Amino acid sequence: MAAIDVPRDPTEEEALALFEVIEEKFPSTTIGDDKWYVLTFAAMVAGGGHEFAPLLYKELIKRPEYKTSEQRQALMRRIRETLLKLVSVAGVCKPLDAIFDIDAITAPEDKDYSFSREGWQCDEENRKRGFAWQDRLYRHNQGAIDNALSSQKDFDWISKNISYGLYLSDHTILNDVETELTVLGGIMIQNLPRETGWHLRGTRRIGVSKEDVETIQQCIELIGKFCGLKLHKVPRVADIEHEV
Structure with a gap:
């Protein structure tokens, strides 16, 4: 029997070096200096590096702004919202594992017991809120997606009511750009060309520059390399720019 080639797991030192590189490379001057870690959490957790989520949390809370x-509870709400939104594009298990590990090293006085979706209803208002956010991202392209899902109504329902209504249209904790950073990072790291193209385009449509989107993609590629992933199928922002 041939030996199984078991890949080497990254080390904490390599993870710390990655965080430093991503923070330095991320276009913080134009997008905001509190957003690089949103992208990092999203792509790293979706890419299978969820065990390093508590390490990133520990590094962040060393900073004077926390x-x-x-301040640390407010940071936790942002991390939790990132991972909650990530469920809609990457499934529940990896974000949940990251949350368990972060919670295990959170000091009791820093735990945040708020509940962001308390009182949520799967009603017409929820659907309208989800549609409004979809419309900013997809515009005239939404019709082709709706047509394709007209014979797959379960997916149409979950997209409009849950993915967008419940998760992605709620911008009370993470704003529109931070939400797209989460979605783009969580999708691209899975090497999915169709949906990556949609959200490269969507990120441009909500106002992020072409140059900044390219830099964001390079950050995701660095995280992919750290996680041992190939991102060879996904387009670049230059490939979809004519659609914006």
Whole structure:
């Protein structure tokens, strides 16, 4: 029997080096300096590096902007929302595993017991909210997706009511750009060409520059390399720019 080639797992030192490179490379001057870690959590967890999520959390809370429990709780809400939104594009298990590991090393006084979706209803208002966000991203392209799903109504329902209604149209904790960073990172890291193209285009449509989107893609590719993944099927922003 041929030996099974078991890949080497990344080390904590390599993860720390990755975080430093991503923060330095990320276009913070134009997008915001509190967003690089949103992309990093999303792509790293969806890419199978979820065991390093608590390490990133521990590094973040060392910073002066998180010196109080209230500031660390606000950070936790942003991390949790990133991972919650990630469920809609990458499934529940990896984000849930990351949340368990982060919670295990969170100081009791830093735990946040708020519930962002309390009172949520799968009603017409939810559907309208989801559609409004879809419309900003897809515009005239939505019709072709709706046509394709007209014979797959379960997927149409879950896309409009759950993926967009429940998860992605809620911008109370993460704003529109942060939401797209989460979605683009979580999808591209899976080497999915169709949906990556949609969200490269969507990120451009909500106002992120072509140059910044290209840099974001390069950051995701660095995370993919760290996770041992090939991202050879996905398009680049230059490939979809004519659709924007």
